Amino acid sequence: MEVLTPKEMGQADRLAEQAGRSLWHLMQAAGGSVAREALARFPDRRSVAVLCGPGNNGGDGYVAARLLRESGLAVDVWRSAEPKPGSDAARAADAWKGAVGALADFTPQADMLVIDALFGAGLARDLDGAEREAVERVKAAGSVVLAVDLPSGVSGSSGEVMGEALQADCTVTFFRPKPGHLLYPGRALCGEVVVADIGIPAGVLADIEPQLWANEPAQWRHALPRPKNIAHKYQRGHVAVFSGKMSATGAARLSADAAARAGAGAVTVLSPPDAMAALATHLTATMLHRFDAPEDVLAFIKERKVHAAVCGPGFGTGEKQKAVVETLMHESDVPLVIDADAITVLSQDLDCFLAVRNSGEPTLVLTPHEGEFGRLFPDLAENKTLSKVERARLAAARAKAVVIYKGADTVIAASDGRAAINTNGTVWLATAGSGDVLAGLVAALLGQGMPPFEAACAAVWIHGQAGQREGFGLTAEDLPQAARKVLAELISR
Ligand SMILES: NC(=O)C1=CN([C@@H]2O[C@H](COP(=O)(O)OP(=O)(O)OC[C@H]3O[C@@H](n4cnc5c(N)ncnc54)[C@H](OP(=O)(O)O)[C@@H]3O)[C@@H](O)[C@H]2O)[C@@H](O)CC1
Numbered sequence: 025m026e027v028l029t030p031k032e033m034g035q036a037d038r039l040a041e042q043a044g045r046s047l048w049h050l051m052q053a054a055g056g057s058v059a060r061e062a063l064a065r066f067p068d069r070r071s072v073a074v075l076c077g078p079g080n081n082g083g084d085g086y087v088a089a090r091l092l093r094e095s096g097l098a099v100d101v102w103r104s105a106e107p108k109p110g111s112d113a114a115r116a117a118d119a120w121k122g123a124v125g126a127l128a129d130f131t132p133q134a135d136m137l138v139i140d141a142l143f144g145a146g147l148a149r150d151l152d153g154a155e156r157e158a159v160e161r162v163k164a165a166g167s168v169v170l171a172v173d174l175p176s177g178v179s180g181s182s183g184e185v186m187g188e189a190l191q192a193d194c195t196v197t198f199f200r201p202k203p204g205h206l207l208y209p210g211r212a213l214c215g216e217v218v219v220a221d222i223g224i225p226a227g228v229l230a231d232i233e234p235q236l237w238a239n240e241p242a243q244w245r246h247a248l249p250r251p252k253n254i255a256h257k258y259q260r261g262h263v264a265v266f267s268g269k270m271s272a273t274g275a276a277r278l279s280a281d282a283a284a285r286a287g288a289g290a291v292t293v294l295s296p297p298d299a300m301a302a303l304a305t306h307l308t309a310t311m312l313h314r315f316d317a318p319e320d321v322l323a324f325i326k327e328r329k330v331h332a333a334v335c336g337p338g339f340g341t342g343e344k345q346k347a348v349v350e351t352l353m354h355e356s357d358v359p360l361v362i363d364a365d366a367i368t369v370l371s372q373d374l375d376c377f378l379a380v381r382n383s384g385e386p387t388l389v390l391t392p393h394e395g396e397f398g399r400l401f402p403d404l405a406e407n408k409t410l411s412k413v414e415r416a417r418l419a420a421a422r423a424k425a426v427v428i429y430k431g432a433d434t435v436i437a438a439s440d441g442r443a444a445i446n447t448n449g450t451v452w453l454a455t456a457g458s459g460d461v462l463a464g465l466v467a468a469l470l471g472q473g474m475p476p477f478e479a480a481c482a483a484v485w486i487h488g489q490a491g492q493r494e495g496f497g498l499t500a501e502d503l504p505q506a507a508r509k510v511l512a513e514l515i516s517r
């Protein structure tokens with residue numbers, strides 16, 4: 025599903041108006057969907073307090089208050105400021121015939137349902153004054169909170185908290201989700217998110233051309249590799265995985281296993297001389313090839329028609345490893361997944377490493393977690409005015425790569441501006457070796473010809489789904505088999 029920034033949502037609103045849906049009607053539908061969710065989800069609440077701000081978010085609140093009162097509930101409205109005269113919100117406030125108290129006098133109770141219509145998409149600065157104090161009182165009272173569009177204090181564009189924010193049990197948003205619903209900490213503060221249809225025609229999206237999605241199979245399933253019956257193993261993608269020294273071969277084996285389970289026809293682990301024996305005792309279907317120097321790597325990639333390579337897991341960060349990364353980046357055009365130690369190597373001189381990747385397909389996928397992202401792109405990491413999506417996009421454009429910016433809310437970004445926020449991750453994936461598996465999955469899909477952005481999105485989603493299936497106590501060794509089953513289901517559907 026498309027994700028719209030608050031600015032794009034404003035555009036949707038204007039385009040809907042041109043198509044004959046006035047803001048007044050949209051506001052009625054928005055307030056109506058809030059009232060419906062309140063009745064359906066919290067039927068046992070004895071009283072309802074609707075907190076209304078000065079803008080259209082408050083307007084939605086007045087509409088919901090009226091409808092809930094008409095359905096027989098005891099409803100009070102508390103407002104921080106009056107809506108602008110002549111606005112749709114002012115008209116909605118006029119249609120509310122009950123009492124209106126000053127927000128400063130509002131005393132929340134634990135058994136109350138609080139409908140938060142203070143601020144939504146128009147939140148422009150940190151909460152302070154009466155609104156901030158009311159938010160603090162609601163949090164302290166522990167009332168159940170249903171947020172209109174966004175919990176007040178959460179930025180719709182970044183999910184960041186602006187000064188202070190409510191913790192909602194449920195958030196009803198309209199037409200399409202916003203980044204603030206999917207990016208932390210906003211995602212946690214929203215509670216369950218309901219996306220309500222308020223009559224904005226989906227056709228407006230063709231004009232808006234959103235470049236951000238919630239990461240879902242609908243976005244990339246069509247591009248999943250489906251091998252032809254007559255393909256031989258090398259036509260199904262040959263993935264090379266670089267191993268580190270003797271005491272650090274496990275990470276490469278996890279990547280290799282993941283690549284094989286994700287459909288690569290052949291997988292070879294490229295091993296430094298000292299690790300050959302350790303790897304040989306562990307590998308069965310996966311092939312093993314020794315390399316001493318970068319020239320060996322280039323020769324192997326060429327002669328054995330490697331379709332994608334993973335470099336980084338357990339690789340090491342010394343001069344020898346740096347020379348290999350440099351060679352891969354400058355002298356080979358094999359699609360590359362650069363992870364872990366190879367990211368550290370790259371971050372030593374990113375400009376130099378990326379200097380020659382100025383044209384052509386972005387065949388580079390970078391998979392930094394928060395710390396690695398900070399090392400690769402320190403200025404972007406430190407820029408607190410940017411959302412995680414914006415940081416990932418700028419990084420992708422700078423590196424001419426697909427960037428998988430990992431975390432609980434992993435963002436995948438392409439250098440052309442497309443981006444996706446992943447939502448199916450689980451805490452069980454925060455385990456040693458989990459990233460090595462992800463790198464192998466990306467390489468398998470790349471090696472089978474899937475375009476890089478789609479391959480990265482698919483791999484992240486499949487990884488998340490595999491984590492959910494395995495759940496409590498999973499280890500990275502469990503993930504490749506689980507990923508295989510997830511992928512098999514996706515392809516067979
Ligand atoms: N788009 C659509 O299709 C639809 C949108 N709908 C609804 O409209 C909502 C967006 O409405 P909106 O633009 O009026 O913004 P909103 O969140 O009410 O706040 C703006 C007001 O707050 C003020 N203000 C801001 N920050 C502040 C602060 N920290 N502390 C104090 N004041 C602050 C700001 O003041 P200003 O910055 O102008 O001085 C302005 O007065 C959206 O969330 C959804 O619920 C639906 O009705 C259906 C269709």
Ligand SMILES: [K+]
Pocket residue numbers: 081140141142143144171172173174175176
């Ligand atoms: K709100």
